Amino acid sequence: MEAAMDLMRRISPNQSETALSALLALLPHHSSELLSQVDQPLQVLMDGECGKEFILCEYNRDADSYRSPWSNKYFPPLEDGSLPSAEMRKLEIEANAVFTVYRDQYYEGGVSSVYIWEDDRQGFVSCFLIKKDGSKTGDGRRGYLHEGSWEAIHVIEVGPEEDGKAHYCLTSTVMLSLTTEEKPSGTFNLSGSIRRQMNCDFVVADGHLCNMGKMIEEMEGKLRNSLDQVYFGKTREMVCALRPPPEVVQVKLPDAVSRDIKKFVFFFEFNFYFSCFK
Structure with missing residues (x-):
């Protein structure tokens, strides 16, 4: 394993x-x-009753059906599917509304879903999902990519309230894949995934949704920076080393000129150190 x-x-x-x-x-x-x-690439299904898309994952699955966060019904229909309690369902509806605004502001489109359910420790677990198709044929508003997607999975375990505070454990996974196709550079493909965890204690008076939102926003910023440094930074470094642009290519000097330059540098350093000791 x-x-x-x-x-x-x-x-x-x-x-x-x-x-x-x-x-x-x-x-x-x-x-x-x-x-x-x-974690597998996220799939999307249409809620026929609400006319909205929702994301499929293991957290809203029961048998071979998936529960929609919009209508709270399973597709395909499932009679005895598990449903959240009334309190959790109310929080789930509010979280989906807020997360939709967050998705539009940060991702300029895409599909998001939030699922919340009780656990066995008198707390609850929430799952925030985002899938953004940035390809020309998807919902990308810029259309720079031939193919590409950003898929984020945020699972937060919220412990029971103690002295007005609760413990939050966030596990986030981001899967990134992109493909560009241009005549000068050809086809370029880059994909990878990254996972991080964060633990925090917050005052419950501020609201669970507010506390979870702060953690997700901070974590996504860290994940974007890590992806930029690890994947894009290393790729840029390798490309520049293997295929440097013409203006960066160093011209090799003739051996005679190179020897004269080395002699000049040697005598300059010798005179400099000699004057210092003098």
């Missing part, structure tokens, strides 16, 4: 479904662990 998880962490997100299917065939006795721990 440890080797399988190490492998999945190194697999490109656009190949994770194929890799997971192969691992499930090799390790059928670990199928439940793999399905619960391996």
Whole structure:
């Protein structure tokens, strides 16, 4: 199981479904662990009653049906599907409304879903999902990418209230994939995933939704910076090293000129140090 998880962490997100299917065939006795721990690319389904799209994941799945956060119904229909309590459902509706505004401001479109349910420790768990298709054929408003998507999964475990405070444990995963296709540079593909965790204690008087929103906003900023440094920074460094632009290419001087320059530098340094000791 440890080797399988190490492998999945190194697999490109656009190949994770194929890799997971192969691992499930090799390790059928670990199928439940793999399905619960391996994050897969998010899928989208249309809620026929509300006319809104929602995201499919393991947190809103029951058997082969998925619960919509808009209508609170399963698609395909499921009679005995599990539903959140009235209190959790009220918080879920409010969270989806607020997260829709957050998604539009930060991502300029896309699909978002929030699911909230009780746990066994007198607290609750919430899952915030965002899927943004930035390709020309998707909902990208700029259309710079031939293909590309940003998929974020934020799972927050909220502990029971103690002395007016509650403990929040956030586990965030971001999967990024992009492909550009231009005549001068050809086809370029970059994809990867990153996961981070954060623990905080907040005053419950401010509201659970406000506290969770602060954590998600801070975490997404850190994840964007990490992706920029790890993936884009290293890729830029490799491209510039392997294919430097013409104005950066150093011209090799003739051997005679190079020797004269080295002699000049040597005598300059010698005279400088001599004058210092003098």
